[in-house]
Amino acid sequence: MSQSGSTLSITDIQAVSPALGRYAQEDVLGDLWRRPQMSPRDRSIVTVSVLIARNQGFDLKHYMNVALDSGVSPAELSEIITHLAFYSGWSNAMSAVAAAKEVFAERGIKADQLPPASPELLPLNEEVERQRATGVEKNVGPISPGLVTFTTDPLFLDLWQRPALAPRDRSLVTVSSLIASGQSAQITYHLNRAMNNGLTAEEAGELIAQTAFYAGWPNAFSASAVVGEVLRNRPK
Amino acid sequence: MSQSGSTLSITDIQAVSPALGRYAQEDVLGDLWRRPQMSPRDRSIVTVSVLIARNQGFDLKHYMNVALDSGVSPAELSEIITHLAFYSGWSNAMSAVAAAKEVFAERGIKADQLPPASPELLPLNEEVERQRATGVEKNVGPISPGLVTFTTDPLFLDLWQRPALAPRDRSLVTVSSLIASGQSAQITYHLNRAMNNGLTAEEAGELIAQTAFYAGWPNAFSASAVVGEVLRNRPK
Amino acid sequence: MSQSGSTLSITDIQAVSPALGRYAQEDVLGDLWRRPQMSPRDRSIVTVSVLIARNQGFDLKHYMNVALDSGVSPAELSEIITHLAFYSGWSNAMSAVAAAKEVFAERGIKADQLPPASPELLPLNEEVERQRATGVEKNVGPISPGLVTFTTDPLFLDLWQRPALAPRDRSLVTVSSLIASGQSAQITYHLNRAMNNGLTAEEAGELIAQTAFYAGWPNAFSASAVVGEVLRNRPK
Numbered sequence: 223m224s225q226s227g228s229t230l231s232i233t234d235i236q237a238v239s240p241a242l243g244r245y246a247q248e249d250v251l252g253d254l255w256r257r258p259q260m261s262p263r264d265r266s267i268v269t270v271s272v273l274i275a276r277n278q279g280f281d282l283k284h285y286m287n288v289a290l291d292s293g294v295s296p297a298e299l300s301e302i303i304t305h306l307a308f309y310s311g312w313s314n315a316m317s318a319v320a321a322a323k324e325v326f327a328e329r330g331i332k333a334d335q336l337p338p339a340s341p342e343l344l345p346l347n348e349e350v351e352r353q354r355a356t357g358v359e360k361n362v363g364p365i366s367p368g369l370v371t372f373t374t375d376p377l378f379l380d381l382w383q384r385p386a387l388a389p390r391d392r393s394l395v396t397v398s399s400l401i402a403s404g405q406s407a408q409i410t411y412h413l414n415r416a417m418n419n420g421l422t423a424e425e426a427g428e429l430i431a432q433t434a435f436y437a438g439w440p441n442a443f444s445a446s447a448v449v450g451e452v453l454r455n456r457p458k
Numbered sequence: 459m460s461q462s463g464s465t466l467s468i469t470d471i472q473a474v475s476p477a478l479g480r481y482a483q484e485d486v487l488g489d490l491w492r493r494p495q496m497s498p499r500d501r502s503i504v505t506v507s508v509l510i511a512r513n514q515g516f517d518l519k520h521y522m523n524v525a526l527d528s529g530v531s532p533a534e535l536s537e538i539i540t541h542l543a544f545y546s547g548w549s550n551a552m553s554a555v556a557a558a559k560e561v562f563a564e565r566g567i568k569a570d571q572l573p574p575a576s577p578e579l580l581p582l583n584e585e586v587e588r589q590r591a592t593g594v595e596k597n598v599g600p601i602s603p604g605l606v607t608f609t610t611d612p613l614f615l616d617l618w619q620r621p622a623l624a625p626r627d628r629s630l631v632t633v634s635s636l637i638a639s640g641q642s643a644q645i646t647y648h649l650n651r652a653m654n655n656g657l658t659a660e661e662a663g664e665l666i667a668q669t670a671f672y673a674g675w676p677n678a679f680s681a682s683a684v685v686g687e688v689l690r691n692r693p694k
Numbered sequence: 695m696s697q698s699g700s701t702l703s704i705t706d707i708q709a710v711s712p713a714l715g716r717y718a719q720e721d722v723l724g725d726l727w728r729r730p731q732m733s734p735r736d737r738s739i740v741t742v743s744v745l746i747a748r749n750q751g752f753d754l755k756h757y758m759n760v761a762l763d764s765g766v767s768p769a770e771l772s773e774i775i776t777h778l779a780f781y782s783g784w785s786n787a788m789s790a791v792a793a794a795k796e797v798f799a800e801r802g803i804k805a806d807q808l809p810p811a812s813p814e815l816l817p818l819n820e821e822v823e824r825q826r827a828t829g830v831e832k833n834v835g836p837i838s839p840g841l842v843t844f845t846t847d848p849l850f851l852d853l854w855q856r857p858a859l860a861p862r863d864r865s866l867v868t869v870s871s872l873i874a875s876g877q878s879a880q881i882t883y884h885l886n887r888a889m890n891n892g893l894t895a896e897e898a899g900e901l902i903a904q905t906a907f908y909a910g911w912p913n914a915f916s917a918s919a920v921v922g923e924v925l926r927n928r929p930k
Contacts, residue, residue, distance in 0.1 A: 227789045238794045239776045240811035241856065242787060249848050250784065275674075277514055280792070304475045311674040312486065313514040315478060316464045320516070322474045323809040331697075339476035362679070365686045366494060368667030369678055376485050377675065384477065400736055404877060405640060405676040407683075431840030438783040439849065440877040442841055443834070447879075450837045457718060511910075513750055540711045547723065547910040548752040551714065552700045555751070558710045575712035601922040604729060604903030605914055612721050613911065620713065625844070641876060641912040643919075 225292070227251055229284045254435055259428035263293040267391060268398045268429055270294075270302060272393075272436040274318045275310040275399035282321045296331045301387035302395050308377055308415040337386035342385045350418075354378060379383045390420040397421075398429065401445040409448045414456070423453055459529070461485055465520045491672055495664035499529040504665055506538060508531075508672040510554045512633035518557045523565075532567045537623035538631050544613055545635045550555040554649045573622035580619045586654075590614060591685070626656040631680060633654040633657075634665065638673040645684045659689055695763070699723055701756045725908055731900035735765040739863060740792075740870045740901055741775060742766075744908040746790045747782040747871035760869045768803045772868050773859035780849055781871045808857035816855045822890075826850060862892040865906055869893075872900065873917040874909040881920045886928070 226232040229252045236243040255265055264454030266289035269402070277416045289299060303322060325331075355374060362370050382392060393416030400409050413426060421429075426449055434442035462468040462479070463486045472479040491501055502525035509518045525535060527660060539558060543551030561567075581625030584604035599606050620627060636645050649662065657665075662685055696843045698704040698715070708715040729739055738761035745754045761771060775794060779787030797803075827846060834842050845925055854864060867886030872881050884896065893901075906914035 227784065230791060234795060235788075235791055235809075237805065238791045238798065238808070239772045240805075241773075241853075242776045242779055242781060242791065243854075244811040245776070246778065246849055254840075254844070259840060263523045272783075273785055275844050276749065276783070276785070277512065278789070280781075280789045281785045300475045301477075304481070307481065308477055308671075308675050310600050311508075311512070311514075311677075312463065313509055313512070313517045314674070315464055316471075317473055317514070317516045319466060319478065321788070323470060326474065331747060333473065333476075336474070336476060337909055339480040361686070362682050365661035365682050365689065366497060366666040368490075368664050368669055369682060372485065372490070372670060373675070374510075374668060376481055381477075381481075390463045399674075400676055403676070404638065404875065405680065407680050408662075408676040415781070415845050416715040425557075427838035432846060434841055434844060435780075436784050438781050438871075438875075439845070440872055440875070440880040442782075442838075444877065444879050446834045446841060450833070453837065484715065513748065536711045537713075540717070542716045543714055544803065544907075547744075547748070547750075548699065548908050548912075549745055549748070549753045550910070552707075553750070553752045555702060555707055555710045555714065559706060562710065569709065569712075571711060572710070575716040591862040595818055597922070598918045600917050601925065602899035602914075604726075604900050605733060605906055605918060607722070608726070608903060608906060609911070612781075617713075617717075635910075636912055639876065639910075639912070643916050644912040653705050684841055 223251065223288045224254070225251070235411060245403065250435055252434065257431075259424050260432065261293075263289075264394065264429075265300065265432050266292040266427065267293060267298075267335045267394055268293050268297070268432045269436050271306065271395045271398035272402040272433055274303065274306045274314055275402040276437065277310075279317055279321060281326050282318065285323055286325045290325070290329065296326065296329075296335045296387045296435055297337050298350045298391065300336050301384060301392075304384075305381060305392055306383060306389065306399055309396055310403065312322060337384065343380070344385050344389070346379070346383060351378060378414065389417065390418075393419045393421060394429070397426075398433060400443055401430070404441050404444060406444050406448045407443060410452055413449060413452045417452075417456065426453070459487065459491070459524045459694070460520065461487070464517050466649075471512070484535050486671060490668065493664065493667075495660050496668065497529075500630065500661065501668050502528040502530060503534075503538065503630055504668045505672050505692050506535070506632035507542065507562075507631045508638040508669055510539065510550055511638040512673065513546075513550045515553055515557060519561055522558060522561045524562070528566065532562065532565075532571045533622045534575050534627065537620060538574050540620075541617060541623065541628055541631050542635055543616060545632055546639065555572045571633060573620065577621055580621050580625070582616075582619060587614060590680060593663065624655075626652065629655045630665070631672070633662075634669060637669045637677055640680060642684045645681060646688055649685060649688045653688075653692065662689070695722065695727070695760045695805050696756065697723070700753050709754055712870075722907060729903075730902065733765075734762075736866065737904050738764040739770075739774065739866055740764060740904045741908050742771070743778065743867045744874040744905060746775065746778045746784065746786055749786045749789060749873040751789055751793060754790065755797055755829035758794060758797045762797070762801065768798065768801075768807045768816065769809050770863065771859045772808050773856060773864075776856075777853060777859065777864055777867050778871055779854060782875065793917065808858065814855055815852070816857050816861070818851070818855060823850060854894065860891075862888065865891045865893060866901070869898075870905060873902070873905045873913055876913050876916060878916050878920045881917060882924055885921060885924045889924075889928065898925070 235456045246383045303318045463482045540553045632648045699718045775790045868884045
């Protein structure tokens with residue numbers, strides 16, 4: 223990562239706000255990214271997801287490079303963008319594709335490092351999928367049959383089963399994007415899914431701290447209330 | 459429309475995500491845009507509204523061209539941008555003006571194809587307006603007299619009565635922008651108004667499917683709950 | 695300010711929408727900015743905060759210049775950006791730094807006009823801080839210890855106590871950014887704090903009218919409901 227947490231140099235930041243330069247070095251780089259409660263790899267997944275979800279191109283290439291330097295593979299980055307096409311909108315993904323294309327070119331990443339369009343999918347957990355489909359059919363079926371159809375396929379029978387991004391990481395991307403865009407109402411389902419997929423309570427808490435810096439304190443506080451409710455309601 | 463649903467070519471998309479290229483061709487272009495529950499013209503109005511509401515310049519010119527190719531007139535596109543200046547913020551509209559100026563120049567669209575600044579307005583439904591004004595005065599009057607004033611004029615006595623965009627289409631733009639920016643609390647009033655202006659329940663449901671792809675699944679799911687409540691509460 | 699309320703000229707706006715040109719001149723410049731309920735200086739603080747919170751670069755330099763022409767000092771503008779790094783996300787602030795760097799260079803604003811990285815802080819109101827810290831520890835402590843830590847320092851023991859932006863103005867920036875991003879749940883605490891710091895009820899109401907134009911009517915209406923509740927519950 224740069225010495226500033228941004229495409230901007232620390233000198234550029236100081237030319238407008240010496241204080242922001244200090245916060246960048248002391249709090250963001252010196253503290254947040256070094257906390258042991260979440261790995262730098264996971265922090266980079268969260269941060270890239272937040273930036274794509276909020277359509278913030280300014281530092282996106284910078285943090286895609288941070289991710290690739292922190293153990294995220296090109297195939298995983300490709301899947302993160304693909305996943306967020308559905309969770310944060312088609313045009314957010316297109317902007318991210320344009321940024322990633324440049325990053326891949328600069329690093330010499332070739333097509334053979336990317337996941338195929340139609341790989342063999344992960345085995346489906348039929349019971350989890352049955353519950354999900356039943357709930358959506360009941361709640362959304364009478365209102366938008368089209369949304370029910372597309373949610374089943376391509377979303378849950380295809381995208382979520384693609385093997386190049388682990389289900390736990392896919393959930394991490396999803397929850398990060400929900401927090402980043404203030405969509406508290408959708409956090410409950412996906413945080414439970416994330417924890418069923420292996421995300422720990424400590425990681426969930428630290429995810430909130432990471433999003434505070436990159437999506438703003440208000441989104442983190444709003445998420446905290448919902449995350450607390452999920453944690454209290456999970457079977458011990 | 460391009461073969462990719464974006465300014466990016468399908469090859470560009472595949473260079474980062476072969477899967478996203480497949481979803482573009484199979485699901486977005488091959489399925490969503492061809493579904494009979496909503497016309498391509500309406501889908502293009504929804505999509506342009508979503509992009510302006512979310513300030514997403516990346517594919518905006520592309521979808522303005524899709525709209526003009528799908529039966530939206532230059533005058534209607536001009537009114538959509540004007541309408542969204544109020545519903546999604548002044549600066550969103552300014553970005554859209556800059557994009558539309560280029561599109562109009564490229565297509566040779568001239569000033570005489572645009573609606574005048576001060577046309578003869580549509581006749582006002584006095585009873586609908588009286589109810590609206592009474593509700594706003596009661597709820598907002600004691601808090602922000604300025605907002606009450608501006609909501610009456612220029613918003614409801616001027617903008618909504620401009621004849622170059624049908625009230626039903628104006629409602630479609632408004633509801634699309636509300637869904638796109640996650641503003642569920644404002645959907646109830648405007649969806650009822652949209653249906654009073656001629657939007658069908660089937661179109662409302664399909665609008666949600668369209669916004670799922672362009673504003674992300676979470677916004678569509680949050681909207682679905684509110685739309686369902688509106689549909690259940692409308693007189694049969 | 696320009697004759698259009700934008701980087702775009704009035705002619706550019708009229709080339710896409712003659713109506714929008716009329717609204718710019720009659721309603722935004724001719725009416726909104728001249729209303730006596732809020733000073734042009736405060737309106738410019740609100741508007742710049744809204745644009746940074748929504749990451750809208752298009753007119754940001756324009757309104758930074760409006761702010762500097764309306765009595766906001768370079769030091770205050772620097773602090774507004776720094777403050778919003780925390781309230782609207784790191785990357786929003788980085789985009790704003792890039793814009794402000796250009797504005798400062800164009801106006802010959804030098805480093806000696808900026809607040810130091812580590813100034814002597816304002817005296818802390820221990821009782822207010824104790825209440826805040828207790829509430830956050832209770833609500834967030836069991837969920838995200840990291841968020842609690844960062845909220846205490848650097849947020850409330852450092853950023854909020856920096857002397858180059860008055861607490862009342864810091865609150866104005868915060869509430870504007872909350873309204874602009876639709877985060878109604880966080881308005882209650884910060885509007886009370888703003889009014890304790892000197893914001894009047896009339897200014898709070900006019901703030902909503904200003905954000906209606908720059909963040910869209912739906913955000914203003916959603917905020918109005920919460921602001922009304924705060925006003926009703928404050929001790930007379």
